Amino acid sequence: MRTFILRRLLYAIPTLIGISIITFAIVRLSPGDPIRFFTFGVQDITAADIERLRAAYGLDKPIPLQYVDWVGRILRLDFGRSLIYNKDAGQLILELLPNTLQLAITSLVLQLVIGVPLGVVAALKRGTWTDGAIRVFGVAGHAVPAFWLGLMLILFFAVQLRWLPSQGMLTVGADVWDLPDRLKHILLPAFVLSLTGIATYSRILRTETLDVLGQDYVRTAHAKGLRERTVLFVHALRNALIPMVTALGGILAVLVGGALVIEQVFSWPGLGRFTFQAAIAKDYPVIQAGTMIASVLLVASYILRDIAYAVVDPRITVK
Amino acid sequence: MRRLLGVVAATAVACQAAPAPTAAPTGAPETPVRGGRVIEGTFADARTLMPMLANDGASQAVSGLIYDTLYRVDPKTGELLPNLGAWVASADGLTYTWRIAPNAVWSDGVPITGADYVTGVAAVARSAKTLRASGFEDIVGFTDYRTGKAQTITGIVVDPSDPKTFTVRFTRVFCPALTSAFGPAAGPLPAHVFDKYLAPGRGAAIDDAPENMAPPVSSGPFLFRAWKPNDEIDLDRNGAYFRGPPYLDGYVLKVVRDATAMATQLKTGEITLGPIEPTDADDVRRREDLRIYTFQEPSYTYIGWNLRSASVPALADPRVRQALAYGLDVDAVIRQALLGYGVRVYQHHLTGSWAAADVAQLRRYPYDPARAEALLRDAGFTLGGDGYYQRDGRALEIRVMTNTGNRVRETMLRMAVEQYRLIGVKITPDLVALDAMVQTLSSRSSDVPAWIIGWKLGVEPDPYGIWDSASIPDPAKRTTGYNFGAFSDPAADRVIEAARTPPSGDCRQGTRAALYRELNRILNETQPYAFAFSPITLLVAPRALRGADPGTFGAYSRIEKWWFAK
Numbered sequence: 100m101r102t103f104i105l106r107r108l109l110y111a112i113p114t115l116i117g118i119s120i121i122t123f124a125i126v127r128l129s130p131g132d133p134i135r136f137f138t139f140g141v142q143d144i145t146a147a148d149i150e151r152l153r154a155a156y157g158l159d160k161p162i163p164l165q166y167v168d169w170v171g172r173i174l175r176l177d178f179g180r181s182l183i184y185n186k187d188a189g190q191l192i193l194e195l196l197p198n199t200l201q202l203a204i205t206s207l208v209l210q211l212v213i214g215v216p217l218g219v220v221a222a223l224k225r226g227t228w229t230d231g232a233i234r235v236f237g238v239a240g241h242a243v244p245a246f247w248l249g250l251m252l253i254l255f256f257a258v259q260l261r262w263l264p265s266q267g268m269l270t271v272g273a274d275v276w277d278l279p280d281r282l283k284h285i286l287l288p289a290f291v292l293s294l295t296g297i298a299t300y301s302r303i304l305r306t307e308t309l310d311v312l313g314q315d316y317v318r319t320a321h322a323k324g325l326r327e328r329t330v331l332f333v334h335a336l337r338n339a340l341i342p343m344v345t346a347l348g349g350i351l352a353v354l355v356g357g358a359l360v361i362e363q364v365f366s367w368p369g370l371g372r373f374t375f376q377a378a379i380a381k382d383y384p385v386i387q388a389g390t391m392i393a394s395v396l397l398v399a400s401y402i403l404r405d406i407a408y409a410v411v412d413p414r415i416t417v418k
Numbered sequence: 419m420r421r422l423l424g425v426v427a428a429t430a431v432a433c434q435a436a437p438a439p440t441a442a443p444t445g446a447p448e449t450p451v452r453g454g455r456v457i458e459g460t461f462a463d464a465r466t467l468m469p470m471l472a473n474d475g476a477s478q479a480v481s482g483l484i485y486d487t488l489y490r491v492d493p494k495t496g497e498l499l500p501n502l503g504a505w506v507a508s509a510d511g512l513t514y515t516w517r518i519a520p521n522a523v524w525s526d527g528v529p530i531t532g533a534d535y536v537t538g539v540a541a542v543a544r545s546a547k548t549l550r551a552s553g554f555e556d557i558v559g560f561t562d563y564r565t566g567k568a569q570t571i572t573g574i575v576v577d578p579s580d581p582k583t584f585t586v587r588f589t590r591v592f593c594p595a596l597t598s599a600f601g602p603a604a605g606p607l608p609a610h611v612f613d614k615y616l617a618p619g620r621g622a623a624i625d626d627a628p629e630n631m632a633p634p635v636s637s638g639p640f641l642f643r644a645w646k647p648n649d650e651i652d653l654d655r656n657g658a659y660f661r662g663p664p665y666l667d668g669y670v671l672k673v674v675r676d677a678t679a680m681a682t683q684l685k686t687g688e689i690t691l692g693p694i695e696p697t698d699a700d701d702v703r704r705r706e707d708l709r710i711y712t713f714q715e716p717s718y719t720y721i722g723w724n725l726r727s728a729s730v731p732a733l734a735d736p737r738v739r740q741a742l743a744y745g746l747d748v749d750a751v752i753r754q755a756l757l758g759y760g761v762r763v764y765q766h767h768l769t770g771s772w773a774a775a776d777v778a779q780l781r782r783y784p785y786d787p788a789r790a791e792a793l794l795r796d797a798g799f800t801l802g803g804d805g806y807y808q809r810d811g812r813a814l815e816i817r818v819m820t821n822t823g824n825r826v827r828e829t830m831l832r833m834a835v836e837q838y839r840l841i842g843v844k845i846t847p848d849l850v851a852l853d854a855m856v857q858t859l860s861s862r863s864s865d866v867p868a869w870i871i872g873w874k875l876g877v878e879p880d881p882y883g884i885w886d887s888a889s890i891p892d893p894a895k896r897t898t899g900y901n902f903g904a905f906s907d908p909a910a911d912r913v914i915e916a917a918r919t920p921p922s923g924d925c926r927q928g929t930r931a932a933l934y935r936e937l938n939r940i941l942n943e944t945q946p947y948a949f950a951f952s953p954i955t956l957l958v959a960p961r962a963l964r965g966a967d968p969g970t971f972g973a974y975s976r977i978e979k980w981w982f983a984k
Contacts, residue, residue: 131853132860139856140874141473142883143552146896155546155622183465184647185547186631191647250678257686265682271457271650271670366675368649376462376648381853 107402114398122390123166126383133182133381134158156182179384188384192370192392198268199358199369205289210296218304233301240298249291249364256287263287266366288365292358307339344408454982455668459680459692463648463673468630470541470548470603480651480671483974486638488516488600491877493969496771511591511923518582522660524608525636532576532584537612538605539571546622553598556588569618593918593925597878608635639664639978648673665981684708684958691959696757699956711957716970718763719872720947726904727867730816737797739945743783745790745841746834752951755829760951765938766881768952772931773879775938790841807842815844820870821852827870863891863902877971879934886914905946913937
C-alpha cells in the first residue's frame with residue numbers, strides 16, 4: 100500500500116507541472132494587458148509610469164522567465180501579490196477557501212442524506228409510482244440549469260415569501276458564530292449545488308441496490324431467516340455503497356469547481372467567484388494561485404479515492 | 419481623474435431631464451436619531467483603502483469615508499469648498515497656504531497637522547505603484563525627494579509655531595494642482611502610522627503596508643472595522659469626527675453579483691443604497707418603502723472618429739463627421755438603450771459644470787438624414803448603386819469597435835448600423851472584450867477607425883489628456899494619452915494650455931471657464947466625437963433614510979448627517 104501511495108504521489112507531480120504550464124500559458128497569452136487595463140483613463144500617466152508598474156509587479160521580464168520565477172516562488176508557498184488587492188494571492192485564496200468548502204461540504208451532506216435514501220427507496224419500490232417519481236426527479240435534477248433554479252428559488256423564497264436571504268453568507272452585522280443565520284444563508288445555495296449529486300446518487304443507489312438484492316448472499320441471508328431490515332442494511336446496502344466511493348472520490352473538487360456558478364448566483368464569497376472575477380480583471384497571480392490550489396485539491400481527492408477504493412473493496416489489490 | 423465607464427458611479431448634478439423625479443419626505447420637522455447602517459451595494463470590491471493607490475470607484479468611495487480630504491466638493495456644482503482645511507493662494511499662484519481645522523483630530527485623538535499632509539505627499543513620492551505622482555511633480559523638491567536626492571520635500575513647510583498651518587510652493591503655475599496636489603491622494607495620512615514606511619532605505623515599503631488594507635485610525639466620518647474580500651467592508655462611526663459623530667452606526671460596502679441581484683436585495687432590504695438599471699425603475703418606484711434619487715452621471719458616451727484613419731480617410735473631413743452627427747438619432751438611442759434615463763451631450767464638459775459652454779450657443783445636431791446626406795455630397799461623395807456613398811471608387815464604410823457585455827454600447831452600435839445605413843454609410847460592428855479594446859486603443863489606436871466608449875469626468879475639468887495634440891498616443895515616440903482619434907487643432911491646444919498653465923498665473927474659475935467654453939465650441943463644430951449621452955443614475959434607498967442629497971460630484975456629501983427615521 101505504501102508503494103502504491105508513493106507511486107500515486109509521484110504521478111501527481113508531472114500532472115501538476117503540466118497544469119501549471121497550461122494555466123500560465125493561457126493566462127499570459129490571452130489578449131489584453133493588465134497594467135494597461137488598470138491604468139486606462141488615469142490622467143497624465145506616462146510611458147515611464149506604466150513601465151515602473153510593470154516592473155513593480157514583475158511583468159517586465161520575458162514570459163518563460165516569469166514562469167520560472169513563479170514556479171520558484173510557489174515551491175516556497177509564495178503565490179505573488181494580487182494585482183487588484185496588492186495582497187498575497189495565496190493568503191487571499193486561503194481566506195476564501197473555507198467559504199467554498201463550507202458550501203461544498205454542506206452540499207455533499209445533502210447529496211448523501213437525500214440521494215442515498217431516495218435510491219434505496221426507489222429500488223425497494225421498484226415499478227411503483229414512488230419509483231417513477233424518484234426517477235423523474237433524478238432526470239429533472241440533471242436537466243434543470245443550476246443558475247435558473249437558483250434565481251427562481253431566490254425570487255420565491257427571498258423576494259416573495261421573505262423567508263430566506265437572497266445573497267451572501269451572513270447577515271450584515273451578524274455575529275460570525277450566529278449558526279441559525281448561517282443556516283438560513285446556506286440553505287438555498289447548498290440545495291441548488293447538491294441537486295445534480297442527489298439525482299446521480301439516487302440513480303446509482305437504485306441500480307446497485309437492485310443488483311445486490313439479486314445476489315446469492317442476499318438470498319442466503321433471507322433463507323437464514325434474518326429480518327428484512329438486517330438483510331438490507333447489513334448485507335445489501337453495505338455492498339451497494341461500494342461504487343459510491345468512486346463517485347464520491349473527487350466530488351469535493353468537483354463541488355469546489357461547480358460552486359462557481361452557485362457562488363455567482365447567490366453572491367457567495369467563495370473561491371470560485373473570486374477566481375472568476377480575478378480572471379475578468381486580469382489579476383494574474385490570483386488566477387494562477389486559484390487554479391493551482393484547486394488542481395492540488397482535485398489531484399489529492401483522486402488519490403484519496405483510489406486509496407479508499409482499495410481499502411473498502413477487498414477484491415481490489417494494489418501494487 | 420477620468421476613468422473608463424465601468425461600475426455605475428453613485429455620484430452626480432441633479433438632473434433636470436430625469437423622467438420621474440422623486441419627492442423628498444415632507445411633513446413636520448423631524449429630530450434625527452442615532453442608529454442603523456447604510457449598506458451600499460457595489461458590483462466590484464474595493465481594492466485598497468490607501469487613497470494614493472485607489473484608482474477604482476469602490477476604493478475611492480470607502481477610503482474617502484475613512485480619510486477626509488482637505489477640500490470637499492459641492493455635490494451639485496463641483497465647486498471646491500474648505501473641509502478639513504481652508505486655503506489661500508498667493509497672488510502669483512505659486513504658493514498655497516493651508517490651515518487645518520482646529521478641532522480636526524485622528525480617531526485616536528492625535529491632532530491632524532501639516533505633518534500629516536507631508537506624510538501623504540511623501541507616500542506618493544515613495545510609492546512604486548501609485549498613479550498619482552504626476553499631480554505632485556510641480557511641488558518644489560518633490561522630484562528630488564522621489565529620486566532620493568533630498569531627504570525632505572523642500573516646497574512643503576509646516577509652520578513651527580502652528581503645526582496646523584503649512585505652505586506648499588510650486589515650481590510653476592498649474593491650475594489643476596489644487597485638485598491633484600491637495601486632493602484625496604495627498605491624504606492627509608496619519609504620520610504616526612505611516613512614517614515608519616517612509617524612512618530612507620525602506621524603498622517602496624509603503625505600497626505593501628498592511629495598514630493600506632486595514633487603516634487603524636480615521637480622519638473621516640467612519641472607522642475601519644473589517645474587510646471580507648469580495649464580500650463586504652464594514653465601517654463604524656468615528657466618534658471623534660471633526661464635524662461631529664455621524665448619526666449612523668456604520669457604513670457597509672457589500673459586493674453584489676449584478677444589477678438583477680442589486681434590485682432584488684434593495685427590495686428585500688439586504689442592501690439599503692445602490693444603483694439600479696432603468697428596466698427596474700418602474701418596479702422599484704411602485705414600492706412604498708423605497709425611493710429613487712436621480713441625477714446625471716459625471717460621464718458621457720460617444721462614438722470616437724479616427725482623424726488619421728488609413729482605412730477611412732474621409733473621417734479627416736469635418737463635413738463627413740458633421741454628417742455622421744446629423745445621421746445619428748441620439749434621442750432614439752437614449753430612449754431605447756437607457757429607457758429615457760439619459761441626457762444628450764453636445765460637448766466635452768457636462769451640462770451643469772462650470773466649464774461647459776451654454777448649450778444654446780452650440781450646434782445641436784438634431785437627427786436630420788437629409789442634411790447628413792447633403793453634407794456627404796458637399797464632401798464629394800456620390801450615392802452608389804448599392805445604396806452607400808462613395809468617393810474615388812471607395813464606399814464610405816467604417817468599422818466601429820466597442821466592448822462586449824456592455825448592453826448600452828452594444829445597443830448604440832446596433833442602432834448606429836441601422837441609422838447610418840439610411841444615410842448611405844456602412845458600419846461594420848467590431849465587438850471585442852473590454853481588455854482587448856483597451857489594449858488596442860492604447861497601443862495601436864491608429865488602426866481603429868471608430869469606437870464607442872465613455873469618459874468619466876472628475877472635478878477638475880482639464881481635458882489635456884483627451885484633447886491636446888500632445889496626448890495622441892504613439893508607442894514609437896513613447897507618448898501616451900487618450901487622444902485616440904488624433905484630434906489636432908492649434909486653437910484647441912492654445913486654450914487647453916492657457917487654462918492649465920496660464921502665464922498670468924490666473925487660475926480663477928471664471929477665466930478658465932471662458933477658455934473651456936471656446937474649446938467646447940471648437941469640439942462641437944468639428945465633431946471629432948459624435949457626442950451622444952450622459953446616463954442618469956438611479957440611486958435607490960429606503961424612504962426612511964434622511965439627509966442624503968447625492969449629486970453628480972458626490973454621493974456621500976454630509977454623510978455624518980444621514981439618519982434613519984424609525
